[in-house]
Amino acid sequence: MSLKPSQTELTARARADLRMGLPVVIEIAGTAALVVASETLTPERLADLRGFGQVLLAVTPRRAVTLKARAYSDSVARIIVPGDEGVAWIIGVADPADDLRKPMKGPLMTERGGDDRIAAAAITLAKSAMLLPSVVLSCVPDGMAVAVEHGLTRLDLTHAPVVPPLATLDEVISARVPLSVSEAGRLHIYRPEDGGEEHYAVEIGRPDRDQPVLARLHSACFTGDLLGSLKCDCGPQLRAALAAMGENGTGVLLYLNQEGRGIGLANKMRAYSLQDQGFDTVEANHRLGFEDDERDFRIGSEILKKMGFSSVRLMTNNPAKVAMMEAQGVHVTERVPLQVGRGAHNAAYLDTKAAKSGHLL
Incomplete structure (x- = not known):
């Protein structure tokens, strides 16, 4: 029987x-824990978790630095949740929205030693769900029994990573779409097998697969691409x-659904709110618990190879994209600069990209 969900399907469900x-x-x-995302936790479920014993709040080392909490690990910090504190305290620690208004969060006690792999895996899972990178967890004696009794999804990660290195992408469909820049437009839809966001390839004309194609890896930006936001240069x-x-007559634009440098639109708006408090784009990401850039540009190289391209003239200001393409077996014959859209509202943002992220601006 093939009705039983696979590891990939269980991860999507989780x-x-x-x-x-x-x-x-x-x-x-053999070690198991109940895990709930901090931002979706309710008082009732917190009480249920406490029924199993000590509750921990897991955050990333980036967030731990802001909180002045010891991580004791390169992957996660496990903060002990006091027994008399509730959901409001947990959200206050996990979410930096009120950091400036309430800078004193502690002192925070963190666990040292022991196996932190479940906490680290849970953080990775929360990131892949586009949630704040923070979870609440409580160890349980028998993971299978608890999952069956309460009808919960159970992920056994003993022999598997929580998120595969790169999900397989399959083309669903392509169709002709006449565009204002070229009537010879075609839109390809690619769907990852892990249940994640679909990605798109906009093909202009009929590029020769044996020649370097003019290409761009463009990360989705709802605010810039659709609303005409002046805070970035994406649109x-x-x-x-x-x-x-x-x-040029030909080209391929890959529109990758990795909003906000891969953290999702809600977290991007959280970062914007922090920027209004005076933090730059990198600092805001770090305070939220994310890295500078959480995107996976390998998705772009994978789509290009599936389309039959092995070399590109890459339109980018980001050397990391060039290095990734080369590492994934797509030769970059030329980096084509794309320096447009600078204005009063995004000048500091662009300067930060140049100074901290290495963009060639």
Whole structure:
């Protein structure tokens, strides 16, 4: 029978459960814990977790630095939740929204030693669900029994990573879409097997698969691409890249659903709110608990290879994209600068990208 869900399918189910506030059971090498995303935790479920023993709040080392809490690990900090504190305290520690108004969060006691793999895996799962990278967990004596009794998703990660290195992408469909920059437009839809966001390839004309194609890896930006936000240069870059491909007669623009440098739109708005408090884009990400950039550009190289391309003229200001393409076996014959959209509202943002992220601006 093939009705039993695979590891990939269970992971997709667990992501959805965390987003809805439902606990999941994560088990590694016989040790198990109930895990709930901090931002979707309710008082009732916190009380249920406490029924199993000590509750821990897991955050990333980036967030721990802001909180002045000891991580004792490169992957996670496990903060002991006091027995008399509730959901409001947990959200206050996990979410930096009120850090400036309430800078004193502690002193915070963190666990040292022991196996932190479940906590680290849970953080990774929360990130992949586009939630704050923070979870609440409580160890349980028998993960299988708890999952069966309460109808919960159980992930046994003893022999598997919580998120595969790169999910397989399959083309679902492509169809002709006449565009203002070129009537010879075609949109390809790619769907990852892990249940994640679909990604798109906009093909202009009929590029020769044996020649370097003019290409751009463009990360989705709802605010810039659709609303015309002046806080970034994404919208102007998108339109300029498509216009250049139209003038060239051929090209491929990969529209990757990795909003906010891979942290999702809600977390991007959290970062914007922190920027309004005076933090730059990198500092805001760190305070939230994310790295500078959480995107996976390998998705772009994988789509290009599936489309039959092995070399590109890459439209980018980001050397990391060039290095990734080369590492993934797609030769970059030329880096084509794309410096457009600078203005009063995004000058500091662009300066930060140049100074801290290495963009060539």
